[in-house]
Amino acid sequence: MNILxxxxxxxxxxxxxxxxxxxxxxxxxxxxxxxxxxxxxxxIARRLIRExxxxxxxxVVFTGGEPxxxxxxxxxxxxxxxxxxxxxxxxxNAHWAKNRERANTVLQRFATAGLREINFSTGDExxxxxxxxxxxxxxxxxxxxxxxxxxxxxxxxDRSITKKGLLSDPTFCSLIAPEExxxxxxxxxxxxxxxxxxxxxxxxxxxxxxxNIGRRLGCDSVINxxxxxxxxxxxxxxxxxxxxxxxxxIGHIPKDSLQDLRQRAEGDFLKxxxxxxxxERILQWAAEKNxxxxxxxxxxxxxxxxKRVYTDPLVRAEILQHYEEKILDVLYSEWLLHxxxxxxxxxxxxxxxxxxxx
Amino acid sequence: MAERLELTGPVFxxxxxxxxxxxxxxxxxxxxxxxxxxxxMREFQLKLPxxxxxxxxxxxxxxxxxxxxxxxxxxxxxxIESRYPALTTAKTVGELAKGASATVNDIQxxxxxxxxxxxxxxxxxxxxxxxxxxxxxxxxxxxAIVLLVFVAVVVVVVAPKTRDDLLSRNTVRLLVNQLEIxxxxxxxxxx
Numbered sequence: 001m002n003i004l005x006x007x008x009x010x011x012x013x014x015x016x017x018x019x020x021x022x023x024x025x026x027x028x029x030x031x032x033x034x035x036x037x038x039x040x041x042x043x044i045a046r047r048l049i050r051e052x053x054x055x056x057x058x059x060v061v062f063t064g065g066e067p068x069x070x071x072x073x074x075x076x077x078x079x080x081x082x083x084x085x086x087x088x089x090x091x092x093n094a095h096w097a098k099n100r101e102r103a104n105t106v107l108q109r110f111a112t113a114g115l116r117e118i119n120f121s122t123g124d125e126x127x128x129x130x131x132x133x134x135x136x137x138x139x140x141x142x143x144x145x146x147x148x149x150x151x152x153x154x155x156x157x158d159r160s161i162t163k164k165g166l167l168s169d170p171t172f173c174s175l176i177a178p179e180e181x182x183x184x185x186x187x188x189x190x191x192x193x194x195x196x197x198x199x200x201x202x203x204x205x206x207x208x209x210x211x212n213i214g215r216r217l218g219c220d221s222v223i224n225x226x227x228x229x230x231x232x233x234x235x236x237x238x239x240x241x242x243x244x245x246x247x248x249x250i251g252h253i254p255k256d257s258l259q260d261l262r263q264r265a266e267g268d269f270l271k272x273x274x275x276x277x278x279x280e281r282i283l284q285w286a287a288e289k290n291x292x293x294x295x296x297x298x299x300x301x302x303x304x305x306x307k308r309v310y311t312d313p314l315v316r317a318e319i320l321q322h323y324e325e326k327i328l329d330v331l332y333s334e335w336l337l338h339x340x341x342x343x344x345x346x347x348x349x350x351x352x353x354x355x356x357x358x
Numbered sequence: 359m360a361e362r363l364e365l366t367g368p369v370f371x372x373x374x375x376x377x378x379x380x381x382x383x384x385x386x387x388x389x390x391x392x393x394x395x396x397x398x399m400r401e402f403q404l405k406l407p408x409x410x411x412x413x414x415x416x417x418x419x420x421x422x423x424x425x426x427x428x429x430x431x432x433x434x435x436x437x438i439e440s441r442y443p444a445l446t447t448a449k450t451v452g453e454l455a456k457g458a459s460a461t462v463n464d465i466q467x468x469x470x471x472x473x474x475x476x477x478x479x480x481x482x483x484x485x486x487x488x489x490x491x492x493x494x495x496x497x498x499x500x501x502a503i504v505l506l507v508f509v510a511v512v513v514v515v516v517a518p519k520t521r522d523d524l525l526s527r528n529t530v531r532l533l534v535n536q537l538e539i540x541x542x543x544x545x546x547x548x549x
Contacts, residue, residue, distance in 0.1 A: 003432075
């Protein structure tokens with residue numbers, strides 16, 4: 001792909017195989033926990049993966065809850081997706097990586113099944129239930145199994161677990177060489193209260209305001225990620241906060257097909273607006289219409305800003321009254337990013353240059 | 359309990375499909391870009407304000423349609439691929455992360471310089487006159503310096519996960535968004 005080529009429309013199938021989890025984090029985006037029951041039937045998961053393959057989805061993500069609690073069928077599903085040439089990713093808290101031997105056993109099984117990426121979730125909340133040493137053993141085992149690994153670290157204002165701290169942890173340094181650490185993708189992401197009225201404290205400059213909003217692009221999850229919950233409900237984004245935003249629930253498995261669900265999500269202008277500009281810009285736009293709407297320095301996690309878009313009566317009123325004026329701007333932006341094809345290419349440049357026509 | 363906030367229906371779907379099809383026609387595209395509010399009323403029965411298309415979209419369109427910028431981007435891509443072969447030969451996310459971690463800052467800085475060198479002259483004039491930057495921006499190089507400060511921040515926030523994340527139309531859009539704030543000042547800040 002060239003730098004200025006049209007951007008592809010990503011399609012991701014995310015399966016929340018179970019909402020059961022070994023951890024019980026405050027503000028868990030999926031409201032998972034040890035006492036939450038229910039699991040997605042493996043036959044249904046298999047049918048969805050097959051459909052994703054037929055529709056040329058880009059990847060399948062296994063998450064939850066803690067997906068490893070799903071049992072041996074998790075490996076079967078990864079293997080099945082791999083057999084359809086669908087890259088797979090798992091999101092886990094590494095509760096199973098209690099020592100090197102156990103971590104290696106699990107990662108080798110993942111590698112044999114064809115897993116393409118493993119994401120570890122950690123931070124002050126997760127670490128109340130899963131020691132940081134598990135994350136380190138998990139990373140070590142992923143390196144040994146040649147499975148690319150990423151680590152997501154929660155960010156709040158006062159925290160003890162950081163990327164920097166993890167990289168300088170004596171156990172980490174003794175097990176993972178600096179050149180190996182370079183291969184791990186670390187992502188420090190704001191920890192989000194589900195309640196849009198609960199304002200978390202973040203490091204300075206992390207919450208969105210009029211000065212830093214230029215760094216916010218559209219939401220790459222809404223519409224592009226189809227999330228199937230353990231109880232069969234289907235969400236139009238990656239799952240964080242969707243359980244508290246009814247509008248993001250777009251259907252139910254097994255009644256609806258993936259294709260129908262995607263079309264249903266694409267048919268909602270608000271979701272396309274969020275995908276194109278992000279919820280923070282919609283709040284900014286609504287605040288220009290109604291100065292009583294405050295939005296600056298409140299939200300670092302965009303899912304919380306999204307919940308505000310859907311739940312604040314003032315914001316909803318401005319959207320309903322004025323959204324039509326945004327329709328062509330958003331469609332034009334979609335076209336510029338994904339549709340516009342320049343009418344010339346490299347060969348033409350050189351040909352025209354030789355003819356002196358550029 | 360509030361009603362579901364969904365902006366759906368066949369009218370929107372038809373408009374969206376029709377717009378994307380019409381944009382393939384050069385004459386429609388030119389008409390729309392010249393008079394978006396007029397075209398919106400004629401073709402889609404939408405009453406739009408005079409500034410129907412955001413300044414960011416207009417600038418993004420100008421850059422993507424600029425032959426010189428496209429040629430520069432293609433040459434730049436070839437240059438970084440030869441200068442940093444690890445980026446193009448990486449077979450896994452891990453290899454890419456390793457290759458990119460050492461180079462991403464330099465590459466995105468150079469890209470920001472390239473964008474600022476291809477900005478429309480009227481935007482450069484407006485930036486020089488903007489209340490935010492009056493007296494501080496005298497030339498295109500100064501814009502690049504301002505953007506570099508921004509890019510340095512972006513690199514920290516947006517670590518590339520695939521090669522296409524490193525530089526793409528989205529990178530141009532990020533820079534365009536920032537330029538809009540530089541030009542007009544932050545929207546929404548209360549005194």
